[in-house]
Amino acid sequence: MDEALDLATLSLTGQQRKLIVGIDFGSKLGIKSSERSANFRLGTTYSGIAWSETRRPDQQTIANMWPSNLETFEGKTMDKVPTELRYTPEGMEWGFQIPAIVERHKWFKLGLAGGRPISPGQQNSPQSLTTDYLSALHDHLMYTLEQKLGASILRTIPIEYCLTVPAIWSEVAKEKTLETASRAGLNGVGNMLLVSEPEAAATYALHGLDPHGLQIGDSFVLCDAGGGTVDLISYTITQLQPKLEIVEASPGAGGLCGSTFLNRRFAEFLTTKIGQEEGWDAELLAEAMERFDLVIKKQYSPSTSNRDGYTVLVPGLANNERLGIRRGRLLITPAEMRGIFEPVVSEVITLVQGQIDTSDREIRAVLLVGGFGENSYLKERLRAALDRSVEVMQPPNAWTAVVRGAVMMGLGRAQAELAAVGVMSRSARKHYGIELHPEFDPEKHEEIKKYWWAKYRQFHVPTVSWFIKRGEPVQEGNPKKIDFIQDFPVSEGRPATCNMDVFCDEVSPTAPIHPNNNVRVLVTLEANLQSMSNEDLAHTKGTRADGLEYYCMAGYVEATYRSASTQYVLCLLDKRYDTVAAEYV
Incomplete structure (x- = not known):
């Protein structure tokens, strides 16, 4: 019971x-x-x-x-x-x-x-x-x-x-x-x-910091040093209680200098040094790589590691004092190991320093996460290379x-x-918007862009209305709307669909007023109008300046930004028709 x-x-x-x-x-x-x-x-x-x-x-x-x-x-x-x-x-x-x-x-x-x-x-x-x-x-x-x-x-x-x-x-x-x-x-x-990925890493790393050492206004660089890439992003603390809240301080950066490149350099080193020795084969290389990948790479630090060098098993290879092979073990000198690590570590330092230099805020600390981020040598070299006022931390796990x-x-x-941890806003990576065709205004628009629109019997011009512009703060859960009106000639019969393109521009430093070669279609939203009642459709009828009758449908596109996706919703006559997860902001 x-x-x-x-x-x-x-x-x-x-x-x-x-x-x-x-x-x-x-x-x-x-x-x-x-x-x-x-x-x-x-x-x-x-x-x-x-x-x-x-x-x-x-x-x-x-x-x-x-x-x-x-x-x-x-x-x-x-x-x-x-x-x-x-x-x-x-x-x-x-x-x-x-x-x-x-x-x-x-x-x-x-x-x-x-x-x-x-x-x-x-x-x-x-x-x-x-x-x-x-x-x-x-x-x-x-x-x-x-x-x-x-x-x-x-x-x-x-x-x-x-x-x-x-x-x-x-x-x-x-x-x-x-x-x-x-x-x-x-x-x-x-x-x-x-x-x-970098936002998730920041959420965990910042939550694990000593709360007594944090101050509102402090800014950090999160360095996610993984296998293939190193991703960096900066955050500023805006609230400590009741929960830690942060905003993205500047757009992120990154490079191809993760720990995979250390594996590659180590493999090339072994192949060059002992690849011609009798008994050397793929199995020995795999065993040596396993020890490097799971042990040496994480623990390597010239200041604390074995100053006599590092050994990997090479069973079956004959003793060779010149090469450092003795009793089935290869001795790799500290200088040789430093030569493997230093080029990759130097690239990471350059990326971190660049992120600090381009930030318009004073950076208090660098948080190292990721598999390569656990490396002691990387932490030591960053501490030596960066300004003393910048603390280098390795959060647990x-x-x-x-x-x-x-x-x-x-x-x-x-x-x-x-x-x-609440990420209250992010920095937009691109300009995002939709194309509209308003009446030409000589104070706002380029003369060369205008065209005569017979339907309205006046000059119009193609423009892009932007939801968000590159570099602007993006708040999650705060939808942005852009209104539009789309006309369908009544003479062509009942409209079946309404389409709207969402555009983006990741190249132009300033969001362009008119579409150009940098503005490209990101995603197309489509509303199926078959379910619209005849009564609702009849209420949209109107006559334009050309004397013809149109179904004049008012609508808007709504954009909501999240950590790794953007949700676009097409609304027409107050009905939400389509939702698309689009490219990361």
Whole structure:
């Protein structure tokens, strides 16, 4: 009786709470086919999962129980799993299940953004590969949650998913991501929340700072140093209580200088130094790369590490004092290791310094997150290179900051009181607007642009009315509207659809008044007018200056900006017709 009562109570409670799941689907950069070596783990990127309950809003990451190839990984646990797939006659292998030196599909996320995936063979599309990988990730998530919560409880709790995407991704790439995630089973109870990767990282990192050291008006640079890219963005604190609120201080920047390039340099170093030695093969390279990727790269710091050098296993190679090979180990000198790290670290420093220099606010600190952001040497070099007034911090759990931040943002969407950090405004990356044709005004418009419009028997001119201009603050949840009137000749019969193009311009420093070569169509909104009643349609009839009768329909386009997407809604005669998730602002 007590057990039945307990289950009933849990079931009731389950209906009142939610599970928030964050997924950091990793793979930002590939390596050109011509640059591939025999090592198939070079440049591996990883995916992570975190989750939380609205009743217990602390993030938990899946850091163990990943399906693995025990011969290769010996049951190791990690916060993330390799973003890799392999198809065999027996089925599909993914992540840690794939043996070290066999070919595999990797970097297929690039294909969603229009890039070409670097994979063995081209028979699998980026969408199908992503769907298969996310399906495996989702199956493992559900298995883990069932182990943690129990099958009966899991069935009663609705799940909402938050998926991270690069801030620079296009609308097409994001739509493909949503489609593949849906096919993989990540549907949940509501619309999936797309989250900007650097914004998610900032949410987690800023929340973890010592609240006693924060002041309203302080500005920070968030440096998300990942596998392929380093993304930077600046924020300013505007409120400390009851929750931390920030605004984007300046548009972000980034570069291709992530830790994948360290892997590449290390592989090139080994191949050049001992690649001609008898017994050297792809398997030895893969083992050496694994130690570099999982141990040396994270721990390397000249001031604290082994001053005698670093060793990697090279079993089977003959002793060679000149090369530093002794008893199956290769000694890499501190100078050699510095030569591997320094060019990549120098590029990161240049990016960070550039972000600080272009900011119109005084930068108090740099927050390092991401896998490469955990590196001690990067932190030391930044501290030495930057002004002493700029503090360099490494928040805890830097490698999982993005996925943890995604969960925090999802909790805030599910219940406003759970929002730990509020991003109150962002800086628009582009100009966004719609084209209108107002009456020509010589004080506002260029003479050469005007044309005679017989319908109105006066001069009109094509212009762009902008929702938001590049660099302006964008507030989430604050819709912007632009009104328009669209005419349909009554002589042509009942109108079937109403179309409206949304334009953007990422090139022009100042938003142009008239369309030019920099202004391009971003997305087309379409309203199906078949459901409009004859009575409503009749009320729109009117006669223009040309003496002809038109259906004159008043409407507006509404734009709402979010972390990693923009929602456009076309409204006509006070009826909302179409919603499109468009390109990141």
